[in-house]
Amino acid sequence: xxxxxxxxxxxxxxxxxxxxxxxxxxLRAVNAGFEPFQCTSVPHMEQLINTVFTRTGLHGTAADTVxxxxxxxxxxxxxxxxxxxxxxxxxxxxxxxxxVNVTVxxxxxxxxxxxxxxxxxxxxxxxxxxxxxxxxPALIGGYRVIIGSDVIDASLKLFVRxxxxxxxxx
Numbered sequence: 001x002x003x004x005x006x007x008x009x010x011x012x013x014x015x016x017x018x019x020x021x022x023x024x025x026x027l028r029a030v031n032a033g034f035e036p037f038q039c040t041s042v043p044h045m046e047q048l049i050n051t052v053f054t055r056t057g058l059h060g061t062a063a064d065t066v067x068x069x070x071x072x073x074x075x076x077x078x079x080x081x082x083x084x085x086x087x088x089x090x091x092x093x094x095x096x097x098x099x100v101n102v103t104v105x106x107x108x109x110x111x112x113x114x115x116x117x118x119x120x121x122x123x124x125x126x127x128x129x130x131x132x133x134x135x136x137p138a139l140i141g142g143y144r145v146i147i148g149s150d151v152i153d154a155s156l157k158l159f160v161r162x163x164x165x166x167x168x169x170x
Contacts, residue, residue, distance in 0.1 A: 009088035016065040023062035045074045103146040107139040
């Protein structure tokens with residue numbers, strides 16, 4: 001089955017309207033509360049959603065949107081794509097808000113301040129940057145910058161792996 005996450009995400013955002021941020025957070029919360037194969041049927045899914053909403057006191061546009069989308073996913077046998085859909089919704093909302101999520105991975109903590117400063121210079125002016133820093137000793141040295149779905153890998157780990165691959169061809 002083909003799943004077009006961006007189409008579903010745009011429909012979700014349109015349905016949620018001004019409550020899209022709240023609906024996205026609610027979808028994340030519901031996703032975290034469901035085990036992958038916990039639901040056996042659409043009515044069972046609806047019962048679980050109603051239970052979650054009743055316990056938390058959630059109602060309104062955001063809750064209605066999340067409920068409709070989750071039930072549609074279940075009806076189309078696509079509930080395994082909930083996390084993919086959530087990521088697509090976040091990406092579209094970030095784009096609409098001129099927000100860029102950036103993850104900087106470094107092997108040494110000393111490199112993070114320098115990289116954070118340089119990453120901000122690489123991005124368009126006027127956009128909001130949400131910067132995440134991760135210490136990853138497995139990189140051996142260097143860094144990896146993840147901007148949306150783009151990856152800039154300047155790590156020693158990649159360099160060594162490429163060198164091994166090149167040498168193994170001879």
